[in-house]
Amino acid sequence: MNKEFKILAIIIILVAITYWGIEPYAHSKMHPHHEPATFKYEDLKPLALKGDAQKGAQAIMNNGCTGCHSIKSQNIPAPMDPVSASASYGVNPPDLSNIGAVVDPKFLANFIKNPAHAALLTHKFNDTKPFPMPNFYGSDQDLADIVAYLVSIAPKEISPKDAFETACGRCHNLRYDKWTVIGEKPKFKNDVEKADFELKLAKYETNLKKYLGTTPPDLSMFIRSRGPEYIRDFVENPQKILHGTAMPRVGLTEEATEKVISYLEKVGDRKKEKRDHLGIWVLGYFVIFAFLAYLWKNKIWSELH
């Protein structure tokens, strides 16, 4: 009996060393360590002035924001359909209804003032190739008012799916939940509708690829291929993890990032809850199985020695 425990201990130690070497240790060597996300955006200037939401409603009109952006919750429609917008700007400008619910207010102000700088894309955009959204040259008070307005119209509680659509959905497909960069894939009545939609999608994706230099990946399986920590840190600062990437820093709050992750988990690892739950029962079964087998073995082997 003693000998069997000794053998088992040796095997466990050797397997543990090998496992440690090929998993945690090897992966720490392959993926250099980076600081975890703080969502503080400390490189950006804090908001100095207190904004007035009502004045902001006016300022957003005066400064021409709605020339490109829709605010559907306030009945301000998009000036262009997504495909035409992508032809003009590379990507469809976001609807601003929910932006205040997912983006950090400080980041929002800095982004409006100088988008390429806040998005950490100055390596892609400069004076000769300007970012599609122009810098804001209005007063700081106007800026603060606009931010206050966007926060005031945003819903207090946003669903994980809406958070994903606002934050990621204009560049990334999510085919396992029928999401495309031009919106949810509808039920087609006939082949013409289907072909029409696919043509639009193809046009949009071609424009997007020209704009970014690469096609942004479909995120359906990212919860399994990257895992929650990677997604969290990457969203907070893409350049830190994938230097030179065309992905902008989008300035999500910590809560909004968690919502995006929970949505990706729901889409890419839908059976997680079931798996965790069933696991306990199966393990329980084999604990009982092993115990009964042990009793039976003892009964039989007691006659042998």
Place this chain on the structure above:
Amino acid sequence: MAHFEKANSVYEWLDQRLALDKLWKVLAAEYWIPKNINFLWAMGVVLMTMFTILVISGIFLLMYYKPDTKLAFDSVNYTIMQEVWFGWLWRHMHAVAASVVFLVIYIHMLTGIYYASYKRGREMIWISGMLLFVTFSAEAFSGYMLPWGQMSYWAAQVITNLFGGIPFIGDDLVIWIRGNFYVSDPTLTRFFMLHVFLLPLIIMMIIGLHFYTLRIPHVNNQDGEEIDFDAEAEKYKAGLKKEAKVIPFWPVFLSKDFFVLGVFMIFYFYLVFYHYDFAMDPINFDPANPMKTPPHIYPEWYFLWSYEVLRGFFFNVGPLSAMDMGLIAFGIANVIFFFLPWFDKNEEVAPASRRGGFFIWFWLLVVDMIILTIWGKLPPTGFNAYIGYVAAVGFLALFAALPALTARKRGLLMFVILTTIVLFIAGYLEYTKTLGNGFVIAALFVIFYALFFLSPAIVKRVGGAR
């Protein structure tokens, strides 16, 4: 025709025609196993269970999997993992079992080596077992391609490319294996065929052979003791259970196996539900993209040691390219275990702890293979490459030294040790200055390999074992 009585029950009816009683006795109730064993003797039954799990889960997966480069990824990750009832469970069980089965195979193999269960009549057990190892490897490799993820594609690209190193026919062979100039749809469909039909069929036949080879020499025991199985079986049947050195397969042997199996299943299902990333690499959840090479390409963990033997030879030596040397070493590593019964000149069947130098040899082999496995995954840059080189040379040297060691040929053993030291110095020289002395090192390699292939023959000619 034989005489048949009227049967009184269905069982009796069948027994008259199929000799069920006798069959059961031959296969189980009077199939004798030594009593002097430990839980390592249960690995065969654990392996059989894992293989059964693989076959059954595989059958369920096969009902929804689509072997087409456009459909494969989504058929696995969406249809099976999300839509099919418990599809995710079958997939997790299949993937984790495919990985864990190799852990048990390695334990089973090393048990055989430790207790000298490969010689003195047990050679065919060893060879059929090694055939199973090779076919399981092919089965695992072909299966890893099927989800058509990034590592499926790139591992296939790298491994099929290795065949290009074979002289004269290499380039054509690679195209023949792939069915195209690069890994693509025909590659996937043919590996699908291999994975779900040809290889499982061969494996099942070799499993039958493996069981059959146990019949005559019988299972070994903890002390390598020679047992008169017929006499001991008579004792057992006469009720002298305490005195008999044997036990029947059913129920005595299996009662212990079931317990070991139960404990193993707790471990296995823990991995299936809560700790599967080691077997289901996250990178393979990215769809295959021939335009985007992943920064790190590595095989599954159970191939890492032989992969590192290949990668360990990374600098050219005179006329020999690093690639050629690596391929030769890789080729040797993949077949060398087959020859173990003839490399070990010692006829004694006993655990390694009672075989003198062999004990050291065994543990050096284990340590070296663990080092090869770990460094096979680490990026082969800087100092890591040299650790890989030393471990790869060490692996070959261990097998080259075995005949000399076991036949107690001190001179020959010294020669192997010196050759190895010289090779290590060669690596050191390469480390300090990357060029020069090519001819000398090439000559050393020639000597080393000559020694490697010829040493069993030399030992036999010069005198051989005690």
